Structures are given as C-alpha cells and as structure tokens.
Amino acid sequence: xxxxxxxxxxxxxxxxxxxxxxxxxxxxxxxxxxxxxxxxxxxxxxxxxxxxxxxxxxxxxxxxxxxxxxxxxxxxxxxxxxxxxxxxxxxxxxxxxxxxxxxxxxxxxxxxxxxxxxxxxxxxxxxxxxxxxxxxxxxxxxxxxxxxxxxxxxxxxxxxxxxxxxxxxxxxxxxxxxxxxxxxxxxxxxxxxxxxxxxxxxxxxxxxxxxxxxxxxxxxxxxxxxxxxxxxxxxxxxxxxxxxxxxxxxxxxxxx
Ligand code: NAP
Numbered sequence: 001x002x003x004x005x006x007x008x009x010x011x012x013x014x015x016x017x018x019x020x021x022x023x024x025x026x027x028x029x030x031x032x033x034x035x036x037x038x039x040x041x042x043x044x045x046x047x048x049x050x051x052x053x054x055x056x057x058x059x060x061x062x063x064x065x066x067x068x069x070x071x072x073x074x075x076x077x078x079x080x081x082x083x084x085x086x087x088x089x090x091x092x093x094x095x096x097x098x099x100x101x102x103x104x105x106x107x108x109x110x111x112x113x114x115x116x117x118x119x120x121x122x123x124x125x126x127x128x129x130x131x132x133x134x135x136x137x138x139x140x141x142x143x144x145x146x147x148x149x150x151x152x153x154x155x156x157x158x159x160x161x162x163x164x165x166x167x168x169x170x171x172x173x174x175x176x177x178x179x180x181x182x183x184x185x186x187x188x189x190x191x192x193x194x195x196x197x198x199x200x201x202x203x204x205x206x207x208x209x210x211x212x213x214x215x216x217x218x219x220x221x222x223x224x225x226x227x228x229x230x231x232x233x234x235x236x237x238x239x240x241x242x243x244x245x246x247x248x249x250x251x252x253x254x255x256x
Contacts, residue, residue, distance in 0.1 A: 002223070002228070003228045004030075005027075005031060005083075009034075009075060010024075010033070012034060013088050013119055014138075015034075015038055015047050016038035017190050017191075020038070020088040024047055024051065025219070027219070028052065028054065033055065034055040037058050039061050044058055065118050083226075084133070085133070087120065087136070090112045091108060093107075097152060108157055116164055124172075132175075132177065133177035133178075134225060137164075138181070139159075141184070141239060143155030143160075144183060145183070165181050168235075169234040170235065179234055182225070182237070183239045184240055184241065186213065187214065207243060208253070211242060221238050225238075
C-alpha cells in the first residue's frame, strides 16, 4: 500500500485520451490535483470534468516553449505548485524511409522528444522552489528495445527520451527531483477501436500474457514512480508490456 499523494499536484500532458487519460484519471482517483493538458482545450476540460473539482483542463502545444510555460503557470496559479509531471504527450504517424520527409521527422521529434525537454524545463522553477519533484516520462518499447517499420523517427524520439532522462536525473538529483520512465508495450486505447479483430489477435499472439495492456497498467507504474516509496529511484525505466519483448524468436512463443 503506497503512502497517500492526496493534495499533491500533477501535470499530465496528452491527457485527453489514451494512456494520458488513464494516468490523469488514476492520479485523480489517488487524490492528486490534476492539470490535464492537450492541444484541444475542450477535450482537456472534458477529462478534468470526469475527475472533479480537483482538476482543470488546459489547452497547450507542448512542443513549444510558450505552451509548456503557460501550462506550468496555470498549475501554479490554480494549485500553488507542481509536485509531479507526467510527460506523456506523443504522436506516432507512420512513414517508411524513402517516403519520410524532414518535416515528418521533425514533427515527431518535436512532439515527442523536444516536448519532454520543454515540459521538464517549465516545471523546474516550481519543483526547485518546493525542494522536491517527480517527473515520469512515457517512452515506449519501440526505439529503446524494438523496432517497427514506419517508425524510425518515432523510435528515435522514444530512445532519445531515455537518453535525456539519464542526464536530467543526475542534474536534478541534488534538488530532490527524480526522473524516471515507463515503457509501454501495445496498450489498448481508443485509437485501436475499430482496427479489426484480426489485427488485435496478431498483436495478442506476440505477447506472452496473450493480451494487450490497458491504460491502467501504465498509470499504475507512473503512480509508483510518483510515490514516496520510489523516492530513491531515479534515471530508471520500467517496461510494462506483458512480456512482449522477451521471446527471442517466434519459436519461443510457439513453444509455450
Ligand atoms: P493518443 O491516444 O493518440 O493520445 C495522445 C495525446 O497527446 C492526446 O491527448 C493528444 O491530444 C496529445 N497531444 C498530441 N500532441 C500534442 C502536443 N503537441 N501538445 C499537447 N498534447 C499533445 O496516444 P497514446 O496511445 O495514449 O500514447 C500516449 C503516449 O504513450 C505517447 O507518448 C506514446 O508514444 C506512448 N506509447 C503508447 C503506446 C500505445 O500502445 N498506445 C505504446 C507505447 C508508448 P491533442 O491531439 O488534443 O493534442
């Protein structure tokens, strides 16, 4: 049983759907004040409404310094500080090499990786002032461990987040700010609604636990990194994938 985080304040980027929505709802349930962020102000507000009066929705593009500064300012103004940042916003448009343009590459890197740097930079003054803080990055297995055709830019952004994390963790340790990452496998989100049973069945067949993850699986890992019990853990990553990265070949799955 984790000690209570009641009354602490978390910013969750990319909170309007998918994994970020799951994190926002889970942290709200744990009693934190939640600042739910997405580019769409109305979508962010809809999630805040689900959580209750201890939540606000905020519209910001976290790939820009202005968006991140405004998001941090809104959290401080409404709740008086920032205890936790869940840097989760991300996109994954597919483009294979030969077709991928420099603009495609930059868009993914800016949204996934630059936003991590910018959002961490924006919350630093409040966390430094408070003498403590928790940063939880949503990375992926794709990039740091695995690859998938069409996602070379995405994989680079997700591996880059972990490289960023390790030096950030060293630099911020004296300020009592931890920086850790969750690496999801295939998680069932609204984005997969209507994708078809065949596709889902193929994905499930590649996972030793024979099911896709759910957003709560990621949210619970993020909540652990935010907890007091995790206060001596920094610069680390946890894979949450039902064992997806473990089989060394198709044969390993067939031999189960
Ligand atoms: P999703 O359902 O598409 O949600 C993405 C969220 O990010 C939305 O709230 C979106 O809202 C927001 N967003 C996108 N660009 C933004 C920007 N520039 N500024 C602010 N908010 C922005 O995605 P997801 O599947 O939950 O993925 C969330 C994170 O998990 C990503 O970092 C992704 O790489 C990682 N991940 C996902 C999976 C998976 O299986 N789903 C697996 C591994 C890792 P707006 O469009 O309104 O901005």
